[in-house]
Amino acid sequence: MNFIFFILVASFWSGSFVAIQPLVKAMPPIAAGALRIGVAIIFLTILLSIKKIPLIVAKEIRWRVWLTGLFAFGLPFSLLFWGEKSVSPGLAGIINGTVPIWVFILGAIFSPGAEAITGRKVTGLALGILGVLLIFLPKLLTTNANSSLLGALAVAGMAWSYATGVLLNRSLFTKNVALHPFANLYQQLLAGFLAISTLSVFFEGWPHPQSWAPSSTVLWGEIYLGCFSTTLAFMMFYHLIKAWGSVRAATVTYVVPTLALGFDLILNGTRPLLNELFGVCAVTLGVVILNLPKRAGPTESQPLKPAE
Numbered sequence: 001m002n003f004i005f006f007i008l009v010a011s012f013w014s015g016s017f018v019a020i021q022p023l024v025k026a027m028p029p030i031a032a033g034a035l036r037i038g039v040a041i042i043f044l045t046i047l048l049s050i051k052k053i054p055l056i057v058a059k060e061i062r063w064r065v066w067l068t069g070l071f072a073f074g075l076p077f078s079l080l081f082w083g084e085k086s087v088s089p090g091l092a093g094i095i096n097g098t099v100p101i102w103v104f105i106l107g108a109i110f111s112p113g114a115e116a117i118t119g120r121k122v123t124g125l126a127l128g129i130l131g132v133l134l135i136f137l138p139k140l141l142t143t144n145a146n147s148s149l150l151g152a153l154a155v156a157g158m159a160w161s162y163a164t165g166v167l168l169n170r171s172l173f174t175k176n177v178a179l180h181p182f183a184n185l186y187q188q189l190l191a192g193f194l195a196i197s198t199l200s201v202f203f204e205g206w207p208h209p210q211s212w213a214p215s216s217t218v219l220w221g222e223i224y225l226g227c228f229s230t231t232l233a234f235m236m237f238y239h240l241i242k243a244w245g246s247v248r249a250a251t252v253t254y255v256v257p258t259l260a261l262g263f264d265l266i267l268n269g270t271r272p273l274l275n276e277l278f279g280v281c282a283v284t285l286g287v288v289i290l291n292l293p294k295r296a297g298p299t300e301s302q303p304l305k306p307a308e
Contacts, residue, residue, distance in 0.1 A: 002243050005236040010252050014259035016229035017089035017096070018267050019221045024085045026218050030200040031207055033077035037193040039226025044186055047231070055186050061176055065184055066191035068172060072165030073192025076158040078199050083154030088270045093260020094135060094280045095155045100253055100287045101128035102163030110167070124289030131282030132156075134275050181238040189230075250291060254284055 023032040048055055057065050084092055104125060108117065136156075139149040172179060200207075240249035257280045264270045272280075 002240060005240055006249075006252055009233050009236050009240070010255040010259055012229045012233040013252070014093060014256050015263055016225055017084070017093045017260045018263045019224050019229070020081055020084045020092075021089055021268075022217055023221045023225075024081055026215060028200065028204040028207075029081040029085055030078050030196060030204055032218075032222070033081035034193060034196045034200050035222050036081075036225040036230060037073060037077065037189055037196060039222050040230035041186070041189050041193060043227045043231045044182075044189065047235075048182055048186060053180060053182050055183060057179060057183050057187050058176075061172070061179070062187065064168070064172060065187045068165055068168040069188030069191030070195050071161050071168060072188050074195030074199070076161040076165070077192065078196050079154045079158040079161065083151040083158065086148050086151030087155060088264055088272075089268070090261040090264035090270055090272050091135070091152065091276060092155045093264070094257045094276060094283065095132075095152065095159055096162075096260070097253060097257035097280065097283050097287065098128060098132060098156070098159045099162045099166070100250065100290060101125060101132075101283070102160050103166050104290055106160075106163055107167055120292065121290055124286045124291075127282050127286030127289065129286075131279040131284075131286060134279035134282060138273070138275050181241075182235065185234055185238070254288060257284060 020032070023029075026032075045055070080092065101124075104121065136149075136152060139152060169184075172184065173181075237249065237252070240252070243249075261272050261276075261280065265272070
């Protein structure tokens with residue numbers, strides 16, 4: 001069953017990049033991201049009410065949970081939806097695969113000494129940076145690719161924001177072992193919705209009355225993104241962290257870029273560029289090397305990392 005959950009999480013997250021593109025062509029992109037979180041909140045409220053799981057967290061940590069929600073949902077969804085106006089879903093999926101690399105870099109900067117810097121990790125980091133350069137250099141060297149470059153940079157900002165959210169979540173779960181993961185997810189979605197809605201009104205203005213009656217394409221796309229790619233995917237991912245540990249569960253990120261390229265090719269006919277293929281290979285290999293578990297000694301077992 002856990003293996004089925006693993007496949008579903010990878011598929012839901014990969015498919016989200018394809019599902020986003022028609023939405024940002026039909027309505028303002030940041031508003032589309034806000035609608036995704038809104039659908040997720042409604043669906044999660046129903047699920048948690050049925051399971052009788054509390055929707056609130058302790059007052060003393062609520063501000064930290066909401067700050068994490070800003071980086072885990074509000075800011076990255078804004079950047080991702082805006083960026084996909086000018087980049088392909090496959091490329092967005094590739095850039096999303098750099099999240100573990102950013103986690104390592106930001107963790108080394110803001111929590112020095114928390115994790116040993118080894119030759120293996122430096123090699124993984126170097127491969128990841130090489131992959132990013134392979135993806136971005138052609139856009140930097142092409143003068144007529146400004147729109148595509150800005151979109152790719154926005155999606156890269158999404159990856160950086162996700163990484164910040166991972167580190168904040170890791171700290172939350174480490175210091176608050178009684179924090180229920182689903183209540184944490186619910187509160188972070190609320191914070192993300194407030195943030196992304198504010199950004200949408202500020203940059204895109206108040207929603208036009210016509211946007212309150214979206215087309216069937218937009219409606220089904222938002223249902224898929226909110227219910228499956230957000231709510232169910234994160235609930236299954238948290239289950240995998242509990243069942244397998246965070247290191248093994250996080251290997252789902254290795255699969256997402258390749259599946260995103262495959263979905264984009266099958267559904268949209270978008271063929272990845274050669275530099276993008278080399279880039280996804282370098283990034284994936286770098287992430288795998290970065291996350292290889294430390295070999296346990298003859299009398300010690302490998303400890304699990306805190307849930308992310």
